Amino acid sequence: MSELEQPAVFDARLSAEDLRDAWRLLDTGERAEGFRLLDPTEGEEFFIELSTIDQVALLSSLSPAEQRFWLRALAPDDTADFLQETTPEQRAEMLAMLDEASRREVRTLLAYAEDDAGGLMSTRYARVRPEMTVDEAVLYLRKQANARLETIYYGYVLDQEQRLLGVVSLRELFQAKGNMLVKDVMHCDLVQVPEEMDQEAVGRLFAQHDLVALPVIDASGRMKGIVTVDDIVDVVQEEATEDIQKIGGSEALGAPYLEVGVLEMVKKRAGWLTVLFIGEMFASVVVASYQSQIEHAAVLATLMPLIISSGGNSGSQASTLVIRAMALGEARLADWMRVLRREILAGALLGLILGLVGLARIVLWHQVGVLRGEPVYGEHYMILAVAIGISVVGVVLWGTITGAMLPMLLRRLGYDPASASAPFVATLVDVTGLLIYFAVATALLTGTFLHA
Amino acid sequence: MSELEQPAVFDARLSAEDLRDAWRLLDTGERAEGFRLLDPTEGEEFFIELSTIDQVALLSSLSPAEQRFWLRALAPDDTADFLQETTPEQRAEMLAMLDEASRREVRTLLAYAEDDAGGLMSTRYARVRPEMTVDEAVLYLRKQANARLETIYYGYVLDQEQRLLGVVSLRELFQAKGNMLVKDVMHCDLVQVPEEMDQEAVGRLFAQHDLVALPVIDASGRMKGIVTVDDIVDVVQEEATEDIQKIGGSEALGAPYLEVGVLEMVKKRAGWLTVLFIGEMFASVVVASYQSQIEHAAVLATLMPLIISSGGNSGSQASTLVIRAMALGEARLADWMRVLRREILAGALLGLILGLVGLARIVLWHQVGVLRGEPVYGEHYMILAVAIGISVVGVVLWGTITGAMLPMLLRRLGYDPASASAPFVATLVDVTGLLIYFAVATALLTGTFLHA
Numbered sequence: 019m020s021e022l023e024q025p026a027v028f029d030a031r032l033s034a035e036d037l038r039d040a041w042r043l044l045d046t047g048e049r050a051e052g053f054r055l056l057d058p059t060e061g062e063e064f065f066i067e068l069s070t071i072d073q074v075a076l077l078s079s080l081s082p083a084e085q086r087f088w089l090r091a092l093a094p095d096d097t098a099d100f101l102q103e104t105t106p107e108q109r110a111e112m113l114a115m116l117d118e119a120s121r122r123e124v125r126t127l128l129a130y131a132e133d134d135a136g137g138l139m140s141t142r143y144a145r146v147r148p149e150m151t152v153d154e155a156v157l158y159l160r161k162q163a164n165a166r167l168e169t170i171y172y173g174y175v176l177d178q179e180q181r182l183l184g185v186v187s188l189r190e191l192f193q194a195k196g197n198m199l200v201k202d203v204m205h206c207d208l209v210q211v212p213e214e215m216d217q218e219a220v221g222r223l224f225a226q227h228d229l230v231a232l233p234v235i236d237a238s239g240r241m242k243g244i245v246t247v248d249d250i251v252d253v254v255q256e257e258a259t260e261d262i263q264k265i266g267g268s269e270a271l272g273a274p275y276l277e278v279g280v281l282e283m284v285k286k287r288a289g290w291l292t293v294l295f296i297g298e299m300f301a302s303v304v305v306a307s308y309q310s311q312i313e314h315a316a317v318l319a320t321l322m323p324l325i326i327s328s329g330g331n332s333g334s335q336a337s338t339l340v341i342r343a344m345a346l347g348e349a350r351l352a353d354w355m356r357v358l359r360r361e362i363l364a365g366a367l368l369g370l371i372l373g374l375v376g377l378a379r380i381v382l383w384h385q386v387g388v389l390r391g392e393p394v395y396g397e398h399y400m401i402l403a404v405a406i407g408i409s410v411v412g413v414v415l416w417g418t419i420t421g422a423m424l425p426m427l428l429r430r431l432g433y434d435p436a437s438a439s440a441p442f443v444a445t446l447v448d449v450t451g452l453l454i455y456f457a458v459a460t461a462l463l464t465g466t467f468l469h470a
Numbered sequence: 471m472s473e474l475e476q477p478a479v480f481d482a483r484l485s486a487e488d489l490r491d492a493w494r495l496l497d498t499g500e501r502a503e504g505f506r507l508l509d510p511t512e513g514e515e516f517f518i519e520l521s522t523i524d525q526v527a528l529l530s531s532l533s534p535a536e537q538r539f540w541l542r543a544l545a546p547d548d549t550a551d552f553l554q555e556t557t558p559e560q561r562a563e564m565l566a567m568l569d570e571a572s573r574r575e576v577r578t579l580l581a582y583a584e585d586d587a588g589g590l591m592s593t594r595y596a597r598v599r600p601e602m603t604v605d606e607a608v609l610y611l612r613k614q615a616n617a618r619l620e621t622i623y624y625g626y627v628l629d630q631e632q633r634l635l636g637v638v639s640l641r642e643l644f645q646a647k648g649n650m651l652v653k654d655v656m657h658c659d660l661v662q663v664p665e666e667m668d669q670e671a672v673g674r675l676f677a678q679h680d681l682v683a684l685p686v687i688d689a690s691g692r693m694k695g696i697v698t699v700d701d702i703v704d705v706v707q708e709e710a711t712e713d714i715q716k717i718g719g720s721e722a723l724g725a726p727y728l729e730v731g732v733l734e735m736v737k738k739r740a741g742w743l744t745v746l747f748i749g750e751m752f753a754s755v756v757v758a759s760y761q762s763q764i765e766h767a768a769v770l771a772t773l774m775p776l777i778i779s780s781g782g783n784s785g786s787q788a789s790t791l792v793i794r795a796m797a798l799g800e801a802r803l804a805d806w807m808r809v810l811r812r813e814i815l816a817g818a819l820l821g822l823i824l825g826l827v828g829l830a831r832i833v834l835w836h837q838v839g840v841l842r843g844e845p846v847y848g849e850h851y852m853i854l855a856v857a858i859g860i861s862v863v864g865v866v867l868w869g870t871i872t873g874a875m876l877p878m879l880l881r882r883l884g885y886d887p888a889s890a891s892a893p894f895v896a897t898l899v900d901v902t903g904l905l906i907y908f909a910v911a912t913a914l915l916t917g918t919f920l921h922a
Contacts, residue, residue: 247682250703258713262714266789266794271791274798291783291787294779302775305774323754327896335742338718349727364735371743375748440719441892
């Protein structure tokens with residue numbers, strides 16, 4: 019009856035794959051229980067592959083001895099990422115669990131901002147000397163296979179002052195004659211990463227150059243470490259996630275959607291919604307100032323949703339395109355005039371298309387009404403149709419320009435362009451859109467729909 | 471005076487870096503001119519690093535002999551990508567320029583959909599036999615350094631039927647004793663990629679496992695090729711770009727923002743905008759059906775922007791979060807109940823927050839009005855405030871639920887969840903939002919603001 023006494027979620031034997039599949043559905047205790055059932059090799063691989071957030075949560079529910087064991091399984095750059103996510107007390111405690119050499123390395127890495135190239139890099143790269151022969155270099159790299167290096171497939175050629183002279187791949191060494199010198203086969207035209215470069219920019223470098231590893235260099239040209247492409251896949255995905263969540267008008271969640279507590283999620287979402295809600299009150303003020311016109315011609319109110327949404331939609335579209343173009347480095351701040359010219363043209367064309375649809379809609383509605391014996395817009399429907407057409411052109415053009423320029427303005431002021439979220443642009447455009455609409459309507463409809 | 475006769479954009483000597491910096495600003499002719507000035511080694515590297523679209527454009531402006539030369543510089547998987555972007559005539563012409571072996575390989579790759587794992591893979595991987603000794607395998611890989619393999623750092627162990635038995639890295643071979651057999655040191659617990667797996671899913675596999683290359687397998691377990699992580703950085707970035715552009719309510723541009731012609735861009739943007747504009751007409755119909763209420767209480771119209779935007783914003787937020795969670799595999803279709811429960815809770819809380827702000831706004835406005843001797847909302851302002859508060863709760867809750875469920879519904883129906891763009895959700899929510907608002911207002915305000 020021991021099975022009844024110990025209601026285990028898992029069988030005594032569990033594969034890493036099974037655990038990986040079930041992971042999302044388990045609570046912290048069940049995760050630790052499942053993890054302990056893995057055989058040690060599988061366990062190590064499983065642990066290393068977990069996201070940093072999951073690693074921290076898992077380790078927190080294990081015993082100190084287990085913590086020590088698993089912490090030592092991580093490479094220093096991963097340990098540093100890991101410790102970024104812990105509380106200061108946990109951090110001190112866990113640093114104490116490392117051996118002296120690792121602790122020193124991890125401390126160095128912790129000094130970098132998490133999002134800098136320095137925070138991404140590994141300090142465990144293979145160094146070769148320029149005067150080595152190719153055969154010596156191959157032998158040296160081969161001997162490093164057991165060392166805890168990030169990769170043995172690239173040898174970085176440094177001078178006495180640790181300045182990077184060049185790089186040579188194991189494959190190139192294989193191709194070269196054994197008695198040639200490293201300095202004669204190495205590449206010198208290197209793509210280098212400054213240590214304070216933002217990880218988003220590092221991701222762009224990798225996407226551009228299709229390389230497997232890039233050297234990180236400090237201001238005086240000294241080599242500090244390497245960033246490898248496998249870490250970059252995560253970075254590119256993370257940065258895109260942050261941008262997408264901001265574009266949607268929320269703060270970046272910073273953790274998988276289903277794992278963020280509902281209250282925490284509400285906190286990250288309520289801020290912007292409230293700001294925008296208050297901002298939208300200005301749109302109410304605009305409408306209120308035309309209240310007497312609306313009392314005389316309530317038809318003006320019925321067409322308000324068309325105006326509000328066409329401005330908001332065209333603005334969201336333009337801002338999203340420009341935010342992404344900036345994130346990819348396709349459009350830079352210096353390109354703002356080119357972007358503006360393109361968006362004025364695009365906005366005018368889009369405005370014309372929608373304006374014609376809007377005009378046609380009023381005319382069509384009126385004709386249908388006449389046929390059914392109940393004309394909706396009265397004898398002056400054509401003026402109303404023209405007023406809507408003109409307003410839509412203006413609103414869409416304005417929405418497009420605002421949407422395209424706002425991300426650039428934010429970048430110029432030192433903010434994240436992705437903060438020019440679809441909802442933010444939509445709200446911003448509503449106020450001016452309604453002003454344009456009521457101004458055009460008042461100008462054209464006075465004497466027909468409105469009293470002089 | 472020869473300088474005057476030949477107004478060259480560039481000096482006779484040009485580095486790849488200079489050309490790369492200037493690239494975005496050059497027209498096709500200038501690009502070809504600059505490219506011809508590079509020395510051959512730099513030229514090859516430069517050409518390989520260009521985006522496929524740029525490669526096609528550049529090659530089209532070169533002579534057939536040059537085309538032939540540069541086309542042969544590409545690996546078969548890149549050639550296949552390249553040919554995907556050309557017209558059928560260009561494709562036939564360029565296939566004829568390849569040598570027989572490459573042509574066969576490229577044809578095989580072209581048979582895969584561009585976005586499948588099969589379309590991403592390279593067929594040039596290193597095969598080793600299970601009965602080889604470690605020393606033989608190292609020697610074999612070393613000899614392949616000159617071959618045009620994608621990587622020599624991984625040896626794939628195949629049986630007679632080309633079925634994948636395991637994989638061994640060069641580093642692991644270095645670590646093992648030379649007389650051991652490959653089959654005894656290889657890994658068998660492999661992460662494998664089915665050939666028809668979507669590239670977005672392949673990107674997730676890489677992000678999850680931090681690997682450098684993954685084998686691609688057909689339905690009967692035969693190995694077809696490898697996908698390497700350097701190609702995946704591009705894929706992850708491309709997929710995120712597509713999603714972001716769709717979330718913004720436009721079709722994916724498919725090329726860098728500044729390089730898409732304005733007319734082509736308008737074509738990709740006008741479609742959704744027009745559909746949404748027409749959809750928004752239903753919101754107009756809703757408002758029109760309450761036209762007599764608005765005539766009696768124009769104040770209802772002044773508060774419409776608040777309702778429209780709070781529904782749209784909360785809906786955009788929820789849909790964007792869920793779209794991204796689905797793209798990352800954090801939330802699957804099967805999780806829809808969990809997502810729904812979370813969003814009901816989150817939506818109710820967000821609605822309460824905004825509802826209270828809305829209620830407070832009316833009360834405050836009224837008090838300020840009273841102080842200034844011009845009460846805006848009359849003696850029944852409190853009922854109006856409650857009506858707004860309740861409407862906002864309902865609209866935000868509804869917006870959040872719709873926004874969260876729409877991407878899942880789209881996926882269920884076989885569409886891209888990212889099509890649940892911020893503008894689409896906003897438009898969809900407007901109609902129901904206004905219905906909720908006018909229903910609540912009519913129910914609460916009849917007898918005070920509205921006639922019975």
